[in-house]
Amino acid sequence: MTSERFGEQIPFCEPHWYQGGYSPYYNDGHKKFRAVVRKFVEDEIKPNLDKWIKEGYPVELHKRSYELGIQGIIYPNEHGGTQPKDYDIFYELVMCDELARAGGGNVLGQSGINSMALPPIMIAGSAEIKKKVLRDVISGEKNICLAISEPTAGSDVANIRTTAVRQGDHYVVNGTKKWITGGLFGDFFTTAVRTGGEGAGGISLLLLEKNMPGVNVRKMETQFDNSHNTTFINLEDVRVPVSNLIGTENAGFKLIMHNFNHERLVLAAGACRAARLCYEQSIKYALQRTTFNKRLIEHQIIRMKLAEMARLIEALQDNLDRVAFQFKCNIPQQKLGGPCALLKVNASKTFEFCAREASQIFGGNSIVKEGKGKVIERLYREVRSAAIPGGSEEILLDLSIRQIAKL
Ligand SMILES: Cc1cc2nc3c(=O)[nH]c(=O)nc-3n(C[C@H](O)[C@H](O)[C@H](O)COP(=O)(O)OP(=O)(O)OC[C@H]3O[C@@H](n4cnc5c(N)ncnc54)[C@H](O)[C@@H]3O)c2cc1C
Structure with missing residues (x-):
């Protein structure tokens, strides 16, 4: 199938299937959806972005x-979703990719978090929990956060310390959760708690609610901007009905791990477009900016930078599409751990490289928060948030080989 052209036509500024390339993954449905998301970003997000980044x-x-x-x-439509008949995971990639085109600022980042915090409920939640949460969150009436990490346990999820002690038909929850994205928007929290003994086998998932006495959320200032609400949550004697248990007691770790593959795919899709945006901004700038009586692009070293960026981005896009296709084919999640881990590292390293090279190409303009380089200035500050949350590079690289060694 030949794709009609869509969007920016300078080579590599868009995925290959936007620029007349053939693709086995994307069809007319994806193209229609792509146009809807792009219009939303152009008309309703970009004009407001500077304001939202501050406020x-x-x-x-x-x-x-x-x-x-x-x-x-x-x-799924049964929970209030709006999936077309031919829905597949490539629709989600289109959504992540097009939203990331907004150019930094985690606008709608919360919808990504919703998509990470809901699956345990869809998979293992009781009918009561599903009714309470799914439709409202999916339709944007309410929001949900994923509250796993703690001050003493980020990578090391099996060692979380927040406790949930059973008292009659309630759990009493005490502990702290750190770096929780969207906490200030959160009506619900898919929360990892210790209900049993030490290690992975003592962890359960519990649905906490914003209005439960003892849930205190405060904003944490971050390296990037204000559109991302990263929070610290203090849980003090929070009484949670036993009916808010997601799945069975002490079986939460598996649900958390199951969730990670999808989360890493989504994060990689966002990082891929962020890297592409670095390239797009850079090549447009290099075509215009003159130094020593030549356009920047006429200096070979600048062309090399652009070529290296494009090379990595194109390889990353292929990697992303290939891993997404495994999801579409329902490959068991255990088999996707390594590929998703490597994909996410590939994405964050590509983004890091592109942000650095873009910054060099823009020179001083990439260091000020105004003018032609402001998108690059912003993206540069978002690199670490691609490399650490959702599994840091070290942990993921190790995971991909550890599985082979059965360690
Ligand atoms: C912006 C942001 C948003 C986040 N959002 C959420 C959220 O919504 N929900 C949530 O639950 N959490 C969230 N997190 C937490 C995030 O998942 C953790 O920060 C991440 O998993 C790393 O944990 P840590 O910071 O405790 O680092 P640590 O686990 O303390 O690790 C520190 C460093 O040592 C390395 N390291 C650790 N162990 C090993 C090892 N065995 N071998 C080699 N290297 C190792 C790590 O790679 C890392 O570089 C978020 C974090 C940030 C910064």
């Missing part, structure tokens, strides 16, 4: 995105 974005944007058929597309 935070309006949470109503989730509802708007749902109304347009965007946010709901990744969820």
